[in-house]
Amino acid sequence: MSITPLAALPSARTTPAFRGRIGRDARSGHYAVPRRYRLHLATACPDGLRIAVGHSLLALDDCCPVTYLPAVPDGPDGSHTALRPLYEASAHHYSGPALAPVLSDDWSGRIVSTHGRDILRDLDRHFGDGVTRLYPCGAEAEIEAVERLCAEGIEQAAQHAGRAGGDPEALEVLLATLDELERRLTGAEFLVGGQLTAADVELWVTLVQLDTVHRNHLDASAVHAVAGHPVLWAYARRLAAHPAFGAHLDLDGIARRHHGRCQGLEAAGAAVQILDWAGHAADAPGVPRR
Numbered sequence: 001m002s003i004t005p006l007a008a009l010p011s012a013r014t015t016p017a018f019r020g021r022i023g024r025d026a027r028s029g030h031y032a033v034p035r036r037y038r039l040h041l042a043t044a045c046p047d048g049l050r051i052a053v054g055h056s057l058l059a060l061d062d063c064c065p066v067t068y069l070p071a072v073p074d075g076p077d078g079s080h081t082a083l084r085p086l087y088e089a090s091a092h093h094y095s096g097p098a099l100a101p102v103l104s105d106d107w108s109g110r111i112v113s114t115h116g117r118d119i120l121r122d123l124d125r126h127f128g129d130g131v132t133r134l135y136p137c138g139a140e141a142e143i144e145a146v147e148r149l150c151a152e153g154i155e156q157a158a159q160h161a162g163r164a165g166g167d168p169e170a171l172e173v174l175l176a177t178l179d180e181l182e183r184r185l186t187g188a189e190f191l192v193g194g195q196l197t198a199a200d201v202e203l204w205v206t207l208v209q210l211d212t213v214h215r216n217h218l219d220a221s222a223v224h225a226v227a228g229h230p231v232l233w234a235y236a237r238r239l240a241a242h243p244a245f246g247a248h249l250d251l252d253g254i255a256r257r258h259h260g261r262c263q264g265l266e267a268a269g270a271a272v273q274i275l276d277w278a279g280h281a282a283d284a285p286g287v288p289r290r
Helices: 046-057 081-090 116-127 140-161 168-185 198-212 220-227 230-240 251-261 277-282
Strands: 037-041 066-068 102-105 110-113
Touching: 037 046, 037 081, 046 116, 046 198, 081 102, 081 110, 110 116, 116 198, 140 168, 140 198, 168 220, 168 230, 198 230, 198 251, 198 277, 230 277, 251 277
Parallel strands: 037 066
Antiparallel strands: 037 102, 102 110
């Protein structure tokens, strides 16, 4: 799979402030002990939604508890005030924003990591049951390729395509990426190795963002072109009905978070919803709604 990304597009993701690892460096003291660590997640945020889905797929409720945060941060700098004590305990004179997601150490009261993908990898590696694997042996490079494709070919391309006046090159990259994914999923249930992996979590969260956030800034013709990938959106719909996916989908929170942060103009595509996410997520059994 290879899509040529837009040149010189900066990543929209915030650089993590903390990047410790569980079980990787003995000097860090972050050994893999059940119920020692806690997740702090806002599922209206893509990183938070990604980790929440992975956490449910790995069935880690008892092993690694989760504290769910409001969809819209309550601090003036975009911080979650509930996280401020953790940040201040973890870095002397910390003055930056207190952002989610956070993996914290209940033993020390400090932050281990704010890097979403590292967190999910460590949960899978050290706390999974060994049967469900989000990062199966030998599939890491292919999953990382999907992560890059989603970040550059969908997320960044959609952001640039939705800017005032539009960006035809960005829209071409977006549609070419969706074409490639459509071909890849034709006749296949999942993206990598015939099983549900972190690649599927990544793509699903990216498609949620595409339809619930980025679509608002695309014109109607662009949205119809994006929607013209029936296999891809059927895949997204099917995963939305999976209990580990749909039960964490906070559509109202995503909308409020977007409206609180976005400075762009709404376009005609805002009226062209691709999937009925609420309806499909309502079909997801087994995981109680918060």
